[in-house]
Amino acid sequence: MNNDISNVQVYKEEIADLVNAHDKGDYLRVLLLSPQLLILILNKIANEADELFSSMWEKNITDDDKEVYKIVGRLEREQNDKTYIANCLVNYYENHYWGKDKSKKEFVKYFTKLEDLISLRNEFAHEYYASKASNKRVKNCSKGALDLVFLFANHEYLNAA
Incomplete structure (x- = not known):
């Protein structure tokens, strides 16, 4: 996955903020904010797709x-x-975004990251002080959240925007 911020076309500052938070160990910030940023990115992709398909x-x-x-x-x-x-x-x-042979494997990989992200975000939102999540899981989940953000932030429809 290409996690190069210079290739991102939308929400560059917000993504850079999350990358910096992750690098500084502020994983909670990434876990709480990345789902909303994903929604903003996906809405932008949907809007671009709507425009493209309506013109076609x-x-x-x-x-x-x-x-x-x-x-x-x-x-x-x-x-x-x-x-x-x-x-x-x-x-x-x-x-077949990832190619026909790797599509299922990549889907499962990203879906697993999504499940863990949403699960941990919800756990922290409701039981932060009682959570038993390990530091390793939190760090890995934060990295997975960034992988998801970059996956969609590099969407082809956003490059034309």
């Missing part, structure tokens, strides 16, 4: 179809963080 298909889609797709798109964006991000990972899997 505008003459073939009725106004009713556009209205229905807009409503469903809004509903998808209102899902909980984990479901929304997981659906985007499924899209990468279905489109």
Whole structure:
């Protein structure tokens, strides 16, 4: 995965802030803020995709179809963080983003990072002082959160924006 901040097209300052927090050992900051940043990035990708597809298909889609797709798109964006991000990972899997031979393996790897991130974020949000999470798990989860952020922040639709 390319975690080079210079290749990022959106939310560069926010991503740099999370990278710096991780490097300084402020993993809690990364765990609490990265899911929201992922949602912002994914919304930006969705908006770019909407614009791209509407310009390509505008003459073939009725106004009713556009209205229905807009409503469903809004509903998808209102899902909980984990479901929304997981659906985007499924899209990468279905489109063989990682190549046909590695798609399942990469999907499972990123989905596992997502599950751990959301689980640990929720644990800390509700039981920070009672949490028994090991420092190694917290650090690894923080790194996984950054991997997810960079995965989507380097999306091809964002390069054209």
